[in-house]
Amino acid sequence: MQDIFDAFESGEKKILVRSCNGAGKTTALAAICNWYLSTYEDSIVLTTASSWMQVKRNLWGEIRKQARNAKLYLDEKGNQLKLGETLIKLNDKHYMIGISPRIPENAMGFHAPHILVAVDEATGLDREIMDALMGNLSGSDSQIIMICNPIDRESYPYEAEQSGEWKVIHISAFDHPNVENGNENIHGAVTREWIVDRLKSWSFELKFEAAEFARMIHVKWLDKWFRKTAIAQARILGEWAQLEAAGFIPLELIQRNLMPTLVPSSQPSKVRAIGVDISRGVGSDATVYAYFDVYDDATPDHQLNFKVFYDEDLMATADRIQREYESCKAEGIQLIIAIDDTGVGGGVTDKLRQEEIDFHPVNFSQKPKGFFPRKDIANARAEMYFLLQQELLDRKLYLIDNAKFHQELSSIHLDISHVNGSFKIESKEEVRKRLGHSPDYADATALARYALRLEALKNRDWPMLMGL
Ligand SMILES: Nc1ncnc2c1ncn2[C@@H]1O[C@H](COP(=O)(O)OP(=O)(O)O)[C@@H](O)[C@H]1O
Numbered sequence: 001m002q003d004i005f006d007a008f009e010s011g012e013k014k015i016l017v018r019s020c021n022g023a024g025k026t027t028a029l030a031a032i033c034n035w036y037l038s039t040y041e042d043s044i045v046l047t048t049a050s051s052w053m054q055v056k057r058n059l060w061g062e063i064r065k066q067a068r069n070a071k072l073y074l075d076e077k078g079n080q081l082k083l084g085e086t087l088i089k090l091n092d093k094h095y096m097i098g099i100s101p102r103i104p105e106n107a108m109g110f111h112a113p114h115i116l117v118a119v120d121e122a123t124g125l126d127r128e129i130m131d132a133l134m135g136n137l138s139g140s141d142s143q144i145i146m147i148c149n150p151i152d153r154e155s156y157p158y159e160a161e162q163s164g165e166w167k168v169i170h171i172s173a174f175d176h177p178n179v180e181n182g183n184e185n186i187h188g189a190v191t192r193e194w195i196v197d198r199l200k201s202w203s204f205e206l207k208f209e210a211a212e213f214a215r216m217i218h219v220k221w222l223d224k225w226f227r228k229t230a231i232a233q234a235r236i237l238g239e240w241a242q243l244e245a246a247g248f249i250p251l252e253l254i255q256r257n258l259m260p261t262l263v264p265s266s267q268p269s270k271v272r273a274i275g276v277d278i279s280r281g282v283g284s285d286a287t288v289y290a291y292f293d294v295y296d297d298a299t300p301d302h303q304l305n306f307k308v309f310y311d312e313d314l315m316a317t318a319d320r321i322q323r324e325y326e327s328c329k330a331e332g333i334q335l336i337i338a339i340d341d342t343g344v345g346g347g348v349t350d351k352l353r354q355e356e357i358d359f360h361p362v363n364f365s366q367k368p369k370g371f372f373p374r375k376d377i378a379n380a381r382a383e384m385y386f387l388l389q390q391e392l393l394d395r396k397l398y399l400i401d402n403a404k405f406h407q408e409l410s411s412i413h414l415d416i417s418h419v420n421g422s423f424k425i426e427s428k429e430e431v432r433k434r435l436g437h438s439p440d441y442a443d444a445t446a447l448a449r450y451a452l453r454l455e456a457l458k459n460r461d462w463p464m465l466m467g468l
């Protein structure tokens with residue numbers, strides 16, 4: 001925080017802060033807004049953030065709280081002026097205002113000798129609104145401060161940093177006083193416990209000898225090493241997320257979850273999940289079937305060998321699924337089926353419906369079902385892969401050893417939608433361009449895991465749904 005305040009006070013015109021979560025970014029930004037408005041009598045402070053909710057609740061909640069506590073903005077009688085929800089107006093030419101990031105028109109046409117533009121969660125803002133805000137900064141004493149969590153390289157702050165024109169301040173959670181000292185003196189901010197907890201969900205432990213040095217995070221108080229995944233990189237280290245370089249499901253994670261040579265004996269499974277990725281009929285594409293035998297909570301589910309068929313027409317595929325379903329039933333195994341219903345897959349699902357087979361059609365571009373406790377997942381395909389990744393991090397699966405499958409899975413890329421900043425998975429077509437074939441083994445596997453969630457949703461099996 002001191003670094004941010006020093007840069008600001010020294011008059012730096014363009015300041016970019018990129019930081020981990022919970023470092024005190026919003027708190028620092030609010031302090032700067034209040035300081036500026038109280039210091040310059042001819043000033044306008046324009047504030048915005050990634051959404052109107054962020055502006056109103058977070059940034060302005062903090063601005064109002066600080067203004068009240070510090071008894072700022074008093075009238076002649078020493079009473080505090082009314083602090084509006086997103087407006088503090090001292091007079092017509094001296095005020096601070098919250099601006100919606102969705103209405104660039106409202107961000108234009110401000111004139112004053114001193115203008116401050118303050119932007120929180122800046123990676124979530126469109127170029128249009130940033131350009132509109134920057135347009136107000138012609139005055140010689142104007143400043144802009146942009147604060148962000150560096151999750152998205154397709155963003156204004158990333159370009160700003162690359163341009164070399166901005167003073168950049170970087171905050172890693174490991175540098176925060178709470179974390180350095182192992183206490184919680186700054187209540188509500190990052191702690192060692194938070195880092196360890198987040199590394200469990202966002203990363204996984206590695207042996208130091210096992211991986212490249214540069215892609216690892218060292219936790220000094222545990223003396224352990226973790227994979228520097230994109231999300232851990234941005235949210236913990238405050239570094240620009242490297243989505244391209246870091247496979248979403250890295251090879252080390254796959255290898256850690258391989259079927260052990262000696263599997264502890266367990267009761268035969270009564271439930272089997274199957275995911276069918278239907279061939280698009282392009283080049284060497286195949287229809288791929290992936291399977292998991294499902295066990296109790298204490299035992300990871302076992303992946304079985306893939307079945308792969310080339311050049312089968314949709315009717316033959318539907319027949320095959322029906323036969324599998326019936327033979328499992330005869331053996332007393334419940335088969336839970338998810339079928340890729342995108343495009344040509346629709347032919348198969350129509351046929352199965354006629355035969356009254358229970359299955360879950362999945363259209364990859366449909367909305368996520370909300371299985372994963374985050375709102376920034378763009379579609380069902382991304383949700384499938386987030387679930388698969390989480391199950392691997394949680395050691396819930398034993399995967400089979402199949403080189404092509406591992407290659408596909410480890411080269412799945414996480415992408416960020418340019419429309420609304422939500423996460424998606426690189427499309428089949430993009431992967432095909434890169435790998436030369438589409439990721440059918442990986443998709444079938446993700447579908448088989450998704451089948452279990454869809455079934456639990458159908459049966460309102462809450463423990464299963466919550467069991468992330
Ligand atoms: N210097 C500080 N003194 C006391 N509390 C602070 C300080 N900085 C941050 N906090 C508290 O830490 C928490 C996280 O701060 P916040 O500004 O919301 O972080 P960020 O925006 O980086 O996620 C908040 O509860 C805030 O009140």
Ligand SMILES: [Mg+2]
Nearest residue numbers: 025026058120
């Ligand atoms: Mg914040």
